[in-house]
Amino acid sequence: MPTLIFPLSRIEGHAQVVIEVQGGEVISAHFQAIEFRGFEYFVQGAPAEQMPVIVPRICGVCSTAHHVAAVKTRDFCHRHTTAPMIQ
């Protein structure tokens, strides 16, 4: 049973599409994200003040979004209004 693996490009991270073929017929097709660093786990227990530095490294392409989200969340938790410098 041949299995075709297509690595995907033009995305951030590593992913592939795996297609199983039998007698010219597609048996199954899967999208697999094959990169794992575990941000969900290693940020647990780290001080909230440090999130704006850690989470932008989730994705270098959209790091600004992660950074701003972290800053806003922290401000919300501490019931601050966002400092003028950050706005």
Added chain:
Amino acid sequence: MRQFAVLQLSGCAGCEVSLLNAEAWVDRYKLVYMPLVISAYDVPEVDVLLVSGGVRTDEDLYNLRRAARRARQLVAVGTCAISGGVANLGDRDEVRELFLAEAERRHLPRLLPRIRPVDAVVTVDRYLPGCPPTPELFMAVLFTPTDFKVGKTVCRECGRKKRRDMRPTHLIGFEQGEVLPDVCLINQGYLCVGSSTRGGCRALCTRPGHPCVGCRGPSDTFIDKLSSEWFTSIQRVFAAMTDIPAEEIETALRSPQLALFLFQFSDYAGTGRPPRPKEKVL
């Protein structure tokens, strides 16, 4: 035309984005492989191979070994490739336990026992630290211009004035909510490690007012020494410029945010390998 490729291991593609922001190489180098922007399945023979990201999964290990054979020169780019970077946080024991529990349940890719720097697997010709390195540094590593001059430390490039009349007694920086322009961040009570961090970034963070987190690693003075010397040097700077208790600095320096970057060259000294030569580090 010389050809180069970018191999992405476990990282965030921030280095690639920074490389794309430096556009002057376009006329002189041909980019033949970089999954972020080019649909090519394999690394061809190249003059320069930039490797970004750390070696986290067994697939990273396989890809790196295979690609390294086809490159005449290999450059480790970014903090992840040099020390594991942000993913290094996943090597803390308590996090590792969580990882393993989840990995079995969810069919995650096979993780190596710990994240490894690129030069633990293959021979590296040059290092380009930074998270990410600035476009200017990418140009410098691709072309090695003779007129490329950088300050020895971030402090030298920063230009904020150190003041004798401002001696904070605690790390109060972030509580103030604002930054005075032109005054050293240490005088304002921020934990800034620019005094011993490698220059070359043109003080991109400290000039607008964010303390240096040390992403470029130790300066030439500390690069081949134990991490404790770097640590002591930062303590000395704070003792000279502030009245903050040493224990407070010590605790703050060991926080995860700074641990991301601090010790990124020297922590690897414990593995029995010689320290990375400073001539190879841009």
